[in-house]
Amino acid sequence: MSYLAVDDDICALATVPGVSALAVVRCAGPHCIEKVAACTSRQNAFMALPGYRALFADLLDASVLVDECVFVVFRAPKSPTGQDGVDIMCHGGPVTVRKIMSLLVRNGFREALPGEFMFRAVYHGKIDVLKAEAVDELVKARTESAQEEAIKKLKGGLKAEFEVLHSHLIACAAACAVQLDYGEEEAGETIDVMTAELEKAYTLCTELAASYARGRLMQDxxxxxxxxxxxxxxxxxxxxxxxxxxxxxxxxxxxxxxxxxxxxxxxxxxxxxxxxxxxxxxxxxxxxxxxxxxxxxxxxxxxxxxxxxxxxxxxxxxxxxxxxxxxxxxxxxxxxxxxxxxxxxxxxxxxxxxxxxxxxxxxxxxxxxxxxxxxxxxxSNTSVVLNCSVSTRRHYEVLERIVHLLETLREKLRCAKQHVFDMYYVDIEEILAVYAELVGDTDPEMILDSVFSQFCVGK
Ligand SMILES: Nc1nc2c(ncn2[C@@H]2O[C@H](COP(=O)(O)OP(=O)(O)OP(=O)(O)O)[C@@H](O)[C@H]2O)c(=O)[nH]1
Ligand SMILES: [Mg+2]
Structure with a gap:
């Protein structure tokens, strides 16, 4: 089953399995509201619920009471996944949860893959990949410092660092583009601007990559x-x-x-x-x-x-x-x-x-x-003072690729006897394409395995 099958209805236990006061079984998909409503004692009231409203009702399996539950309904597009959704709050016994999951599957739901709800949220533009990764980091944080670091990322801390990197790349691309459009009289000046921007991008990128040692330690x-x-x-x-x-x-x-x-x-x-x-x-x-x-x-x-x-x-x-x-x-x-x-x-x-x-x-x-x-x-390079450190291998690997490309371009600029700006422009475009991967602004299939498969089921 693929994450890209976003048109079916999925369900998963979103809370820790075991005995607890409550458990949450999460459902999402285009037909999930009517499918869950059909299994309750208050089908009409359920169907009439607006988004972000809750309803107390019996959950029934062919008229046999499975549990008394609170159902929270989400309606697309104003929903966490961008699709219709239902959170079923049931009593937290493992048998109850098993029965509910079995009932849902018999009524047309598929058991969700790890991180599949998050994937749908990203797919429908509700959150970006960086935020999804921050949520994953938050739920897996094992110390207060790791949790606080994840909160910073949730609030866009890492994204802000990446955006600074992006601004240098764009400035470099812009200087190159102007040169291409208006001839070669000011070639020396353009090279100076490009070199300065590349240097700033390079420094930040190496610092971000270096922060991975600390980030990974805090996380793993x-x-x-x-x-x-x-x-x-x-x-x-x-x-x-x-x-x-x-x-x-x-x-x-x-x-x-x-x-x-x-x-x-x-x-x-x-x-x-x-x-x-x-x-x-x-x-x-x-x-x-x-x-x-x-x-x-x-x-x-x-x-x-x-x-x-x-x-x-x-x-x-x-x-x-x-x-x-x-x-x-x-x-x-x-x-x-x-x-x-x-x-x-x-x-x-x-x-x-x-x-x-x-x-x-x-x-x-x-x-x-x-x-x-x-x-x-x-x-860990503790001399690096960044707002957030990189803690996922995916970010680290992409940053290393950018570092390598920046080094190559820097060398070209330094050693060229004759500057070929259209070639430089192609190189910068390549770096920007890799940057797009970093922030997840790319084909979802490309980052599926490295991002969402690491998540918890039900997230
Ligand atoms: N005076 C003193 N005695 C200690 C100290 N630490 C441990 N002991 C004593 O040393 C003995 C061995 O302690 P353990 O902690 O069982 O030693 P261990 O290294 O786990 O031993 P094994 O499990 O056999 O490998 C016990 O009688 C402890 O009370 C200490 O700091 N000071
Ligand atoms: Mg011992």
């Missing part, structure tokens, strides 16, 4: 693994960070057998924090499996917090391990103990950053989170 988050030898205090630290007794703590070596994970917010970055089985040679097959899992997690971690028991010190084996990790912070734990040894010298022993902690008292936790944040954003 990071995987952080607590690893180290047994009894180092990994689980104690995990519980301390979570502020709850999630992992079992004991002075017996090998207490944690399988990994335990939790979601935390590190200064706005959504992080999956994982407590793992302590690393040691063992003949116990279950513990060995735990160690194997730890190693797998370490391989895919963005950062490893390698916990060392300060009362036992850092062995060569610890140091070697830590140096083999992509990104690692040494956590010198149990500094509250009278037997704690001095923290190793970064330069001589491990060449790593160490943070001193006492999971037992909470000392050093703040410094650890700060160090983790700094390491996580070390790839």
């Amino acid at each position: 988050g990071a995987l952080v693994v607590l690893a180290g030898k047994t009894n180092a205090g990994k689980s104690s630290l995990f519980n301390r960070i979570l502020k709850e007794e999630r992992s079992i703590v004991s002075d017996i070596h090998g207490t944690t057998r399988d990994y335990v994970e939790a979601a935390i917010d590190v200064h706005g970055i959504p992080v999956r924090l994982i407590d793992t089985a302590g690393l040691r040679d063992t003949t116990d097959s279950i513990e060995a499996e735990g160690v194997r899992r730890t190693e797998l997690l370490i391989d895919s971690a963005d950062v490893v917090l390698y916990v060392v028991d300060a009362t036992r010190g850092c062995t060569e084996e610890d140091a070697e391990r830590m140096q083999s990790f992509k990104r690692c912070i040494g956590v010198w734990n149990k500094v509250d103990s009278p037997d704690a040894l001095p923290v190793p010298d970064c330069n001589t022993q491990t060449a790593l950053q160490w943070v001193k902690t006492a999971a037992k008292t909470g000392s050093g936790e703040h410094e650890l989170m700060q160090a983790l944040y700094s390491m996580l954003i070390s790839d």
